[in-house]
Amino acid sequence: xxxxxQSPRHEVTEMGQEVTLRCKPISGxxxxxxxxxxxxxxxxxxxxFNNNVPIDDSGMPEDRFSxxxxxxxxxxxxxxxxxxxxxxxxxxxxxxALVKNEQFFGPGTRLTVL
Amino acid sequence: DxxxxxxxxxxxxxxxAANLPCNHSTISGNEYxxxxxxxxxxxxxxxxxxxxxxxxxEMASLIITEDRKSSTLILPHATLRDTAVYYCIVSPxxxxxNMLTFGGGTRLMVKP
Numbered sequence: 001x002x003x004x005x006q007s008p009r010h011e012v013t014e015m016g017q018e019v020t021l022r023c024k025p026i027s028g029x030x031x032x033x034x035x036x037x038x039x040x041x042x043x044x045x046x047x048x049f050n051n052n053v054p055i056d057d058s059g060m061p062e063d064r065f066s067x068x069x070x071x072x073x074x075x076x077x078x079x080x081x082x083x084x085x086x087x088x089x090x091x092x093x094x095x096x097a098l099v100k101n102e103q104f105f106g107p108g109t110r111l112t113v114l
Numbered sequence: 115d116x117x118x119x120x121x122x123x124x125x126x127x128x129x130x131a132a133n134l135p136c137n138h139s140t141i142s143g144n145e146y147x148x149x150x151x152x153x154x155x156x157x158x159x160x161x162x163x164x165x166x167x168x169x170x171x172e173m174a175s176l177i178i179t180e181d182r183k184s185s186t187l188i189l190p191h192a193t194l195r196d197t198a199v200y201y202c203i204v205s206p207x208x209x210x211x212n213m214l215t216f217g218g219g220t221r222l223m224v225k226p
Contacts (some may be wrong), residue, residue, distance in 0.1 A: 004157075033213075043158070043201075043216040056213065091157050101148065101205055103214060105157025 004106035006092050012112045018080040021109045024073055025094030033103060034067055034077050035091040043091070049075065082113045118202045123221040126196075132189040134220050136202030139183040145206045147178060148214065149187045151198040158201065158216070161187065192224045 005024040013019055025032050033048040047057040049069045057067070064083070069075040079086055089110050093103040119137040126132040138147065149161040162169055162176045164185070169176045175188040189196055201219040 035216075042218060043152075045213050045215070048213060093157070101146070101163070101214065102160040103158075105159070108155075108157055 004092055004094055004104055006090075006106040006109050008109060009107060010110050010112075012114065013082055014114050015083055016081045017113075018078065019082045019086075019111060019113075021077040021090050021092075021111070023075045023077070023092030023106060025075070025092070026096075026104055027073065029094035029096045029104070030072070031095045031103075032069060032075050033093040033095075034075070035093065035105075036088045037091065037108075038088045046077070079111075082111075084113045087111055087113050118204060118217055120200075120202050120217065120220045122218065123223065125223050125225060126189075126192045128194060128224055128226050129191055132192040132196065132222060132224070134187040134189075134200050134202075134222065135184065136187070137184045138202070138204050141182050141204050142206065145204045147176065147182075147185050148203045148205055149174070149176065150201045150203065150214075150216070151196075152201070152219070153195075153198040161200075192222075194224050194226065196222065197224045198222060 007022045031050050034046040035043055036046055037043045046059045047067045048055055052069045065079055067077045089108045091105050091108045093105040095103045146163050146165050148163040150158040151161055152158040161173050162171055164176045164178050178185045199219040199221050201216050203214050205214055
């Protein structure tokens with residue numbers, strides 16, 4: 001298995017532009033998580049889905065952020081409009097926790113908003 | 115989730131055992147202790163987890179005190195590739211619906 005796939009790996013955009021981050025979870029996994037990591041705030045959970053349904057989005061910073069999971073093999077995190085403070089590494093993780101809560105993380109997308 | 119307390123950083127000599135402590139004095143009876151690590155520029159990686167018994171796998175050993183208020187992750191023979199940030203997390207139950215709350219972790223530096 002290729003693991004969790006994220007695209008793009010790097011994104012540089014200008015303030016005010018729309019940014020879409022993409023994630024393909026591991027096949028067969030039923031939970032998907034979006035995290036954001038910055039030096040100041042560390043690794044924060046933004047939202048997670050179970051069986052394609054958003055369960056907890058309390059970590060989404062504001063209405064500019066939205067996430068969707070249209071099917072079991074694809075999810076997007078969208079920022080519109082983007083701001084410089086959104087610059088961070090965004091990780092997607094998936095899990096199939098029948099016995100243990102082991103999350104498999106993707107390589108991350110490094111977002112820079114100028 | 116219960117909070118955890120870890121030292122900010124630790125050093126270990128290559129080939130020696132690395133013992134990483136974690137305090138979780140407010141842990142509840144149904145909460146597990148999880149350990150993840152994050153090597154520079156990569157996503158976090160699961161290491162091991164336990165409820166109350168000591169656990170061992172190919173990566174590490176986890177020692178949980180009898181009162182469950184603290185635990186120690188042991189890397190028996192640390193290598194340079196074990197240099198990473200190690201996160202101790204308590205999570206209520208081992209199912210996909212439970213979130214992991216990452217704290218600051220311990221930055222382990224393995225030195226030659």
